[in-house]
Amino acid sequence: MAASEKEKAISTSESLLEEHRELRELMETICATSDLSVMLPLLDELKDELKEHFATEEAPGGFGTVVSESAPHKASVVDHLFAEHKEFLISVQRLHEAVENCLAGPVAEVRTAAALLKRRLRKHEAQENELLSDSLYTDLGGG
Ligand SMILES: [Fe+2]
Numbered sequence: 001m002a003a004s005e006k007e008k009a010i011s012t013s014e015s016l017l018e019e020h021r022e023l024r025e026l027m028e029t030i031c032a033t034s035d036l037s038v039m040l041p042l043l044d045e046l047k048d049e050l051k052e053h054f055a056t057e058e059a060p061g062g063f064g065t066v067v068s069e070s071a072p073h074k075a076s077v078v079d080h081l082f083a084e085h086k087e088f089l090i091s092v093q094r095l096h097e098a099v100e101n102c103l104a105g106p107v108a109e110v111r112t113a114a115a116l117l118k119r120r121l122r123k124h125e126a127q128e129n130e131l132l133s134d135s136l137y138t139d140l141g142g143g
């Protein structure tokens with residue numbers, strides 16, 4: 001590999017390593033998010049980032065080129081990794097659907113139950129408030 005090609009390969013490698021760091025951080029954020037409605041847009045972001053990242057790796061001059069030029073015996077490993085790209089995009093899509101279903105199903109049910117509890121408790125306590133003020137008024141009136 002000529003010196004200029006080597007320099008280009010190093011630069012490609014550095015930018016891919018940086019993208020890997022960013023993707024790792026995004027995945028950490030997604031996994032640390034307990035609010036599914038917050039997770040949904042993060043999964044959209046992940047899908048977009050991954051599409052772009054995988055396209056960069058697969059493009060001429062990208063990861064595949066760098067590895068095949070410096071380590072041609074690793075071609076089958078590269079093929080395997082590139083095949084995984086499609087699987088990852090499908091997995092992200094499935095996770096996105098699972099989160100949507102959860103929000104529309106179990107999460108919506110829990111929110112409805114919480115709202116019902118709030119209304120019942122408010123009514124119950126309003127009745128008690130009324131009784132308290134009636135009693136107080138009666139007491140004062142009677143005293
Ligand atoms: Fe990658």
Ligand SMILES: [Fe+2]
Nearest residue numbers: 054057081085
């Ligand atoms: Fe990759």
